[in-house]
Amino acid sequence: MEDLLNIVLRSLCVYLFMVAGIRIFGKNQLSQLNAGDVVLLLLISNAVQNAMVGENTSLEGGLIAALVLFAANFLLKKIMFKNPKVKSFLESDPVILIRNGKVLEDNLRKVEISMDELEESVREHGVEKIEEVKLSIMEVDGNISVISENETDKQIHYSRIKRRIKKKYH
Numbered sequence: 262m263e264d265l266l267n268i269v270l271r272s273l274c275v276y277l278f279m280v281a282g283i284r285i286f287g288k289n290q291l292s293q294l295n296a297g298d299v300v301l302l303l304l305i306s307n308a309v310q311n312a313m314v315g316e317n318t319s320l321e322g323g324l325i326a327a328l329v330l331f332a333a334n335f336l337l338k339k340i341m342f343k344n345p346k347v348k349s350f351l352e353s354d355p356v357i358l359i360r361n362g363k364v365l366e367d368n369l370r371k372v373e374i375s376m377d378e379l380e381e382s383v384r385e386h387g388v389e390k391i392e393e394v395k396l397s398i399m400e401v402d403g404n405i406s407v408i409s410e411n412e413t414d415k416q417i418h419y420s421r422i423k424r425r426i427k428k429k430y431h
Contacts, residue, residue: 264317264322265322265325268313268314268315268317268322268325268329269325269329271312271313271314271315272325272326272330272333273333274312275309275312275313276330276333276334277333278309279305279309280337280351314326353401354401355398355400355401356368356371356399357396357397358372358374358399358405359379359391359394359396359397359407360396361395361396362391362392362395364376364379364391368399372399374399379397382407383397383407386409387409388407388409393409393410394407394408394409395409395410396408
């Protein structure tokens, strides 16, 4: 029993360390993983596996560690839902990048997006010029949403492209 409690405590410590590490070093968005992100995830999972289960390489030990990680993640999501301060600490807030065709350059610097990347994102949404964008927002999950208005029929178009935040800007 002491061995299983040891796995629970080790797994919780690793989980909290990983949450803190992601918060400090930038949040890799799972919406678009590049090859470097996949390698990093594989190496991290391999590196922390022994830290969680120690010398217990049994099926029971692995399942207990996985169960603890699922439970810790579930509880963290519940805490974030009920406590806006914790949510704000762990997740970034949405940031407006373009409003009524005007680029908000201070916000671009805040989220570390270049003008070229912003223009690329606008084009990916099927909008030719930044001046045609009614609103563009870097969402909390790293995606960039673009709302544009067609001048001829005054119809509003909304699209969202999955992007990745390079660095936590909070």
